Amino acid sequence: MDEFALIRRHFTGLTAAGATGVRLGIGDDAAILVPPSGQELLMTSDTLVAGRHFPLQTAAADLGWKSLAVNLSDLAAMGAQPLWFLLALTLPASDDDRWLAGFAYGLGLLARDNGIALVGGDTTQGPLSITITAVGSAPAGMALRRDGAQAGDVVCVTGTLGDAALGLRRLAPLADNACAQTAHDLAELRARLDRPTPRLAAGLALRGLASAAIDLSDGLAGDLGHVLAASRVGARIDTDALPMSAAFARQAEPAERLALQAAGGDDYELCVCVPAARLQAAQAAVAAAGSRLTVIGELSAEPGLRWQRHGQTIDGPQHGYRHFEGAARHG
Amino acid sequence: MDEFALIRRHFTGLTAAGATGVRLGIGDDAAILVPPSGQELLMTSDTLVAGRHFPLQTAAADLGWKSLAVNLSDLAAMGAQPLWFLLALTLPASDDDRWLAGFAYGLGLLARDNGIALVGGDTTQGPLSITITAVGSAPAGMALRRDGAQAGDVVCVTGTLGDAALGLRRLAPLADNACAQTAHDLAELRARLDRPTPRLAAGLALRGLASAAIDLSDGLAGDLGHVLAASRVGARIDTDALPMSAAFARQAEPAERLALQAAGGDDYELCVCVPAARLQAAQAAVAAAGSRLTVIGELSAEPGLRWQRHGQTIDGPQHGYRHFEGAARHG
Numbered sequence: 001m002d003e004f005a006l007i008r009r010h011f012t013g014l015t016a017a018g019a020t021g022v023r024l025g026i027g028d029d030a031a032i033l034v035p036p037s038g039q040e041l042l043m044t045s046d047t048l049v050a051g052r053h054f055p056l057q058t059a060a061a062d063l064g065w066k067s068l069a070v071n072l073s074d075l076a077a078m079g080a081q082p083l084w085f086l087l088a089l090t091l092p093a094s095d096d097d098r099w100l101a102g103f104a105y106g107l108g109l110l111a112r113d114n115g116i117a118l119v120g121g122d123t124t125q126g127p128l129s130i131t132i133t134a135v136g137s138a139p140a141g142m143a144l145r146r147d148g149a150q151a152g153d154v155v156c157v158t159g160t161l162g163d164a165a166l167g168l169r170r171l172a173p174l175a176d177n178a179c180a181q182t183a184h185d186l187a188e189l190r191a192r193l194d195r196p197t198p199r200l201a202a203g204l205a206l207r208g209l210a211s212a213a214i215d216l217s218d219g220l221a222g223d224l225g226h227v228l229a230a231s232r233v234g235a236r237i238d239t240d241a242l243p244m245s246a247a248f249a250r251q252a253e254p255a256e257r258l259a260l261q262a263a264g265g266d267d268y269e270l271c272v273c274v275p276a277a278r279l280q281a282a283q284a285a286v287a288a289a290g291s292r293l294t295v296i297g298e299l300s301a302e303p304g305l306r307w308q309r310h311g312q313t314i315d316g317p318q319h320g321y322r323h324f325e326g327a328a329r330h331g
Numbered sequence: 332m333d334e335f336a337l338i339r340r341h342f343t344g345l346t347a348a349g350a351t352g353v354r355l356g357i358g359d360d361a362a363i364l365v366p367p368s369g370q371e372l373l374m375t376s377d378t379l380v381a382g383r384h385f386p387l388q389t390a391a392a393d394l395g396w397k398s399l400a401v402n403l404s405d406l407a408a409m410g411a412q413p414l415w416f417l418l419a420l421t422l423p424a425s426d427d428d429r430w431l432a433g434f435a436y437g438l439g440l441l442a443r444d445n446g447i448a449l450v451g452g453d454t455t456q457g458p459l460s461i462t463i464t465a466v467g468s469a470p471a472g473m474a475l476r477r478d479g480a481q482a483g484d485v486v487c488v489t490g491t492l493g494d495a496a497l498g499l500r501r502l503a504p505l506a507d508n509a510c511a512q513t514a515h516d517l518a519e520l521r522a523r524l525d526r527p528t529p530r531l532a533a534g535l536a537l538r539g540l541a542s543a544a545i546d547l548s549d550g551l552a553g554d555l556g557h558v559l560a561a562s563r564v565g566a567r568i569d570t571d572a573l574p575m576s577a578a579f580a581r582q583a584e585p586a587e588r589l590a591l592q593a594a595g596g597d598d599y600e601l602c603v604c605v606p607a608a609r610l611q612a613a614q615a616a617v618a619a620a621g622s623r624l625t626v627i628g629e630l631s632a633e634p635g636l637r638w639q640r641h642g643q644t645i646d647g648p649q650h651g652y653r654h655f656e657g658a659a660r661h662g
């Protein structure tokens with residue numbers, strides 16, 4: 001099968017005929033798109049490489065979902081409304097029709113949920129790798145950035161932290177005599193690794209309320225560090241306040257919690273700075289958007305990231321996952 | 332070095348401070364871009380995989396150039412004005428500073444020549460692969476497409492065909508006693524392989540004149556075939572009319588010419604259909620844009636692609652390079 005037949009068979013169903021602003025989708029040298037008038041565009045590209053950004057045994061449908069989710073999470077952190085995406089798919093072989101059908105299924109589920117249309121891309125042969133470029137929009141000047149935070153703002157996160165990192169650490173099959181609760185918990189943690197939920201509605205709700213935002217892909221320490229550097233502020237974070245899921249609380253050893261929650265990566269939650277006077281409004285807006293905004297600390301004029309436990313300063317991670325350090329993800 | 336330092340060191344020089352419509356470039360979750368008012372956007376993604384889309388020994392600067400050129404060629408075929416691009420770079424290791432400096436240099440040369448700004452992307456570790464997403468603009472309804480050609484239109488190409496494919500076929504080092512003319516010719520052919528010139532000015536000049544256009548990446552037979560399918564027409568192509576460079580004419584054996592010119596790939600010229608009444612205007616416009624438009628055949632209502640030599644129908648290639656057929660590029 002040539003690449004054109006491949007695209008037609010598996011992906012044209014994702015192009016959402018009649019999608020907003022799509023004058024011409026897949027099938028020409030470039031897509032022709034009509035940007036929404038009076039809006040700015042948000043554009044981001046993220047690559048997933050086999051064995052580095054996902055375990056080799058990841059199901060095709062999960063990979064389809066996740067490769068779009070990591071990009072939508074970037075749009076969420078900008079407060080963007082998703083519009084269009086392009087898919088660059090590098091595959092060892094094109095004859096694995098079941099794999100492709102699974103990949104397109106997972107991708108399509110998330111795309112339809114979020115009203116984003118596939119408008120183009122490329123398929124090539126080589127080691128498995130997926131690059132998606134996603135485009136969203138926001139009214140002029142309303143996008144959330146990293147560089148607007150001020151000393152005195154509170155630091156918040158959506159959802160819970162550490163679930164995906166724990167799911168990855170507990171990948172090995174369970175013993176036959178494992179209890180049902182453990183099996184259930186690990187399935188839940190694994191789902192957070194394989195099918196993260198980009199917080200798009202929360203990002204939209206935070207327009208005009210947050211002073212800065214970033215999505216948590218490499219772990220809180222590193223990602224919050226980018227906000228601190230861009231905004232030229234420091235932070236004090238209360239480790240006791242980091243939100244845990246029930247499954248995480250049951251399955252994580254106390255000694256491994258902070259590393260997983262602060263530097264584990266793959267959370268795809270939002271870290272948001274909010275002026276104290278707007279905190280209540282921000283929490284109400286995020287709750288209405290189906291998520292929860294938990295206060296975890298405060299920004300200071302003094303630079304650096306300081307961790308506290310029971311009111312005492314402790315040592316904690318100073319950066320998250322770095323792509324070019326060490327051989328293994330979460331090593 | 333972490334990926335953030337890597338991006339800062341090598342690529343922020345390419346972001347062209349003050350570039351049109353760039354409110355926020357590299358360094359946040361997404362770029363913030365202001366689309367030109369009243370225009371449509373053209374978006375395309377192309378991936379180059381090591382050993383498949385370029386020889387492994389390709390110089391880093393050539394690869395930087397080519398990875399952007401193949402995307403600009405798609406914009407050229409749509410008649411688009413380049414605006415912005417995103418770079419997703421997967422590298423075996425980030426510590427090869429010379430390689431990265433070379434890559435950024437070649438990329439930057441072509442980007443600056445064409446007024447396109449790097450606004451974002453991703454760097455990851457893995458087998459060498461480059462995906463670029465390029466964005467351009469055109470006035471509403473003026474983009475060139477594949478599906479507007481009509482029976483009776485003439486078929487034209489810019490530049491010369493087959494040079495890059497011959498350059499690839501003659502990659503082996505020359506014998507010490509090779510003549511200077513041969514060495515000069517092969518260097519010229521190799522430059523066409525490594526540093527193709529996207530025909531952006533020609534594409535802009537053809538707005539309102541061409542009925543259809545496509546860029547020649549996989550070879551004339553396959554790429555023209557896409558125009559024929561999209562426009563529901565057929566074509567008769569005169570093999571004697573296919574434009575050759577002087578180096579190609581000297582170095583290609585007569586028996587290998589048609590395969591190289593019609594199915595060799597990597598030309599990155601434009602194939603353009605033009606109503607006969609507008610041919611003279613189109614040729615003048617392309618000449619003014621610094622290129623040349625050569626008539627190579629004619630469209631017919633009868634479907635299919637027919638090759639002629641000295642007025643007789645002959646057998647010729649029916650498709651170009653296909654990414655998932657056979658193991659080797661140009662095998």
